Amino acid sequence: MSNILTLKNSYHIVENGDSAITLLFDLSPSEQLTKVIIQLSTLLKRRYNDTPVLVELIPAYNSLTICFNPLKLPIQTLKRLLKELLQEDLTGYVSQARLIEIPVCYHQSLAPDLDYVASYAGINPQEVIAKHTKPEYLVHMLGFLPGFLYLGGLMPELCCPRKQVPQLRIAAGSVGIGGDQTGIYPVASPGGWHIIGQTPLNLFAVGEEEPFIAAPLDRVKFVEISLTEFNKRSEQLT
Amino acid sequence: MAIHFIKAGLQTSIQDAGRQGLMHQGVSTSGAMDTTAMAMANWLVGKPKTSALFEFTLIGPAIEFSQSLDISITGAKFELTLNNLPVPSYQTIHVKAGDKLNFGKRLQGARAYMAFTGDLLFESKVLPDVLGSKATHLTAGYGGTDGKAIRNDTSFGINLPEKKSQVPLRVIDHKKVYHPGHNYFLRCVLAPESSLFNAAQRDNFYHQAFRVNPNSNRMGLRLEGEPIDFHRPISIASSGLIQGSIQIPPSGLPIVSSVDGQTIGGYPRIAVVISADLAKLAQLAPGDSVMFVKVSQEQALTILKNKQQQLSQLMLE
Numbered sequence: 001m002s003n004i005l006t007l008k009n010s011y012h013i014v015e016n017g018d019s020a021i022t023l024l025f026d027l028s029p030s031e032q033l034t035k036v037i038i039q040l041s042t043l044l045k046r047r048y049n050d051t052p053v054l055v056e057l058i059p060a061y062n063s064l065t066i067c068f069n070p071l072k073l074p075i076q077t078l079k080r081l082l083k084e085l086l087q088e089d090l091t092g093y094v095s096q097a098r099l100i101e102i103p104v105c106y107h108q109s110l111a112p113d114l115d116y117v118a119s120y121a122g123i124n125p126q127e128v129i130a131k132h133t134k135p136e137y138l139v140h141m142l143g144f145l146p147g148f149l150y151l152g153g154l155m156p157e158l159c160c161p162r163k164q165v166p167q168l169r170i171a172a173g174s175v176g177i178g179g180d181q182t183g184i185y186p187v188a189s190p191g192g193w194h195i196i197g198q199t200p201l202n203l204f205a206v207g208e209e210e211p212f213i214a215a216p217l218d219r220v221k222f223v224e225i226s227l228t229e230f231n232k233r234s235e236q237l238t
Numbered sequence: 239m240a241i242h243f244i245k246a247g248l249q250t251s252i253q254d255a256g257r258q259g260l261m262h263q264g265v266s267t268s269g270a271m272d273t274t275a276m277a278m279a280n281w282l283v284g285k286p287k288t289s290a291l292f293e294f295t296l297i298g299p300a301i302e303f304s305q306s307l308d309i310s311i312t313g314a315k316f317e318l319t320l321n322n323l324p325v326p327s328y329q330t331i332h333v334k335a336g337d338k339l340n341f342g343k344r345l346q347g348a349r350a351y352m353a354f355t356g357d358l359l360f361e362s363k364v365l366p367d368v369l370g371s372k373a374t375h376l377t378a379g380y381g382g383t384d385g386k387a388i389r390n391d392t393s394f395g396i397n398l399p400e401k402k403s404q405v406p407l408r409v410i411d412h413k414k415v416y417h418p419g420h421n422y423f424l425r426c427v428l429a430p431e432s433s434l435f436n437a438a439q440r441d442n443f444y445h446q447a448f449r450v451n452p453n454s455n456r457m458g459l460r461l462e463g464e465p466i467d468f469h470r471p472i473s474i475a476s477s478g479l480i481q482g483s484i485q486i487p488p489s490g491l492p493i494v495s496s497v498d499g500q501t502i503g504g505y506p507r508i509a510v511v512i513s514a515d516l517a518k519l520a521q522l523a524p525g526d527s528v529m530f531v532k533v534s535q536e537q538a539l540t541i542l543k544n545k546q547q548q549l550s551q552l553m554l555e
Contacts, residue, residue: 014430017510018538020480022430029475041262056261058478060502063430065478067261070513070539071546143478143502146264146378150476150502186264187378206368206380212263 007036011086013079019055020067021075023082029061029152031217034140036090037064038216043085059141059216061150095217099136102184102213104175104222105230106132106197113194117177120160128196129224131155132182136219147186147204147212151220154182166192173199175222200225200233240305240396241354246389247341248297251374252358252365252382253351255288260369261501267481268373268381268497271456271520272349274415274549275313279353281553282310282330284405290365290372291353292388296523298341298350303333305396308355308405312412314347314521329409346419347521355405359395375498377457410552420526421447424494424515425533425541429483429507434472442466443508444530448492452524456498459522465490472506479503482511482519484530494519512538514545 007025016022023040027033041057041064048054056067068078106114106129118125137151144150154177162178167190170176174185176193185191186203205211214220225233243250253276256269270276270293277287292299298316311318311327318325319340325331327350333339341350358365360383365372374382383392435443448461466486479485483495485505494511495503496519509530511519522528533541 015428015535016430016478016507017480017482018427018512018535018542020478020510022477024430024477055258056478056480058261058480058501060477061475063475063477065480067480071542075535141502142262143264143476144500146380148264187380189377204378204380211369 007090008086013082015075016065019070020065021078021082023064023066025062027062029140031138031152032091033062034059034138034216035095037062038095039090040064040082040085044081047081058143060143061140097217097219098214099219099221100214101221101223102199102201103225103229103233104133104197104199105225105227107227107230109227110174110198110230111196113176114196117158117160117194117196121157123157128158131158132177132196133222133224136221137182139214139216139218139220141216142212142214145186145189145204149183149203149214149220151182154180156180158182160194162192163194164192166190170195171198173201173203175199197222198230200230200237202237239393240303240307240356241358241394242302242304243299243388243390243392243394244302244338245300246387246392247294247299249295249376250299250388251293251376252290252388253293253373254290254371256373256497257369257371261478261480264501265369266375266498266501268375268456269371270351270373271497272313272351272517274517275349275351275520276353277549278328278410278412278553279310279312279351282312282328282408282410283308283353283355284408285353285355287553289353290358291351294341294350294352296344296348298344299339300341301339303337303339304335306332306334307396307398308332309339310353310408311350312353312410313350314523315345316350317342317345328412330405330407344523346523348523349520354396356396356398359397362395364397377455377498412552414552415548420523422518422522422526422528423531424518424528425512425531425538426482426484426509426515427512427533427535427538429510430477431472431474431506432508434474434506435466435486435508439466439468440508443486443492444532447527447529450522450524450526450528451491454522454524456496458496458499459494459519459528461492461494461528463491466492466508474504474506476502476504480510482513482516483507484509484511496520512541514538514542 178193379385
């Protein structure tokens with residue numbers, strides 16, 4: 001999906017209730033596709049700057065969901081505008097992507113499922129840590145919970161089906177693996193992922209000017225820290 | 239202190255119109271589930287329609303006032319008493335220091351709202367905005383009163399405007415808006431995956447009365463009934479999930495997303511509840527029946543326009 005021709009022939013616009021539409025691409029998730037989706041979202045935001053016409057723009061792996069006020073903007077007008085924008089070259093988007101290092105402590109006291117993931121993969125826990133800290137993961141989108149990052153790039157060896165019975169409470173900052181995804185729970189929540197570590201960072205800093213640590217197209221790298229370091233940094237936060 | 243919750247009720251929280259424009263960061267809208275009842279309650283006490291107020295769920299509170307205030311109660315129907323005498327909902331009520339308001343038996347609906355004159359103080363401070371709203375997100379734990387439901391024996395202060403303008407007594411003939419009883423019809427339009435469901439699955443969905451499961455909450459309403467049969471699972475990439483989306487998980491039993499719902503979801507959606515009917519989701523109590531009715535986009539828009547017109551006629555400034 002690197003050229004504009006592919007893009008033009010591989011989308012459809014579907015209705016999503018009476019006040020939203022979803023632009024769906026028939027393409028697999030990729031960095032290129034995320035760039036196009038973020039570029040579109042930015043253009044739409046700019047077009048309707050400070051008007052209550054567009055309510056939400058929700059990017060995802062291969063879609064952009066646009067919530068609008070149907071009393072102020074007819075659905076046909078929005079569809080037409082989207083089609084126009086899709087005629088433009090959206091592949092040259094230059095984002096101000098950052099590389100964000102996220103410290104993770106993989107100590108057994110914070111990693112109840114590390115041994116399980118290791119045995120499922122047929123390797124030892126140290127190798128799981130080495131493989132988990134190796135890639136620079138791409139942030140495709142945020143969602144599900146406030147500040148939850150959908151990351152692309154988990155090594156196939158570390159993929160591990162979700163738990164059959166979700167745990168009732170997983171602590172905020174827990175780093176887990178579920179299927180072919182890895183991620184961090186920004187707030188305490190129930191969940192079915194295997195927990196292999198914990199970060200002392202706050203991924204949803206309520207009250208801060210910038211409550212979220214990353215945006216789509218940023219890259220994330222996990223950096224192993226010791227339990228002493230984890231405790232020190234956790235204390236600094238509170 | 240002005241408002242003292244002797245008993246808080248089953249799940250009482252502070253809500254307003256919620257947060258907008260943050261779903262791309264995983265922040266759901268939150269806010270009052272029944273936005274119509276919220277607007278009416280605030281109008282009755284002469285405040286902007288989206289002002290913060292209390293939302294009660296299934297079991298209401300017992301409250302003692304220690305200051306003269308105008309309040310109003312809307313939404314679900316309870317046996318309400320003020321100092322042991324019946325008191326009506328949907329109209330301005332003047333309370334005095336020492337008055338006791340009690341929510342008795344719930345007669346219909348699931349969520350009631352109480353608005354009040356002035357600004358609410360919690361722990362001696364004006365309740366702060368979190369991400370632009372005072373709404374409480376109970377599962378993720380932010381907003382409102384430290385992200386938590388209000389507990390028994392909690393007090394709030396009220397900052398009354400310096401020059402207290404007398405609120406005129408207002409009454410709303412709420413029966414004109416809706417009075418659903420225990421059987422609800424939710425009108426819906428197409429969702430992104432509607433076409434992936436076959437005729438038999440759609441028939442099953444539109445031709446039965448589902449029952450509301452007690453595990454329903456502000457994130458979503460879980461329904462019971464004859465499951466939608468999947469011969470072949472429908473697998474989709476996760477995408478933006480909006481209020482009113484009717485998801486069909488592998489169990490085949492629908493989940494309707496609501497105000498606190500997750501912003502991205504991965505289950506196929508068979509339909510989406512129309513905007514004009516979203517407030518009804520607030521009033522679905524466990525055991526109530528729900529039937530889905532398909533309408534066109536044009537009908538949905540007409541219904542929305544009519545509803546707004548009706549509301550503005552009921553609440554003339």
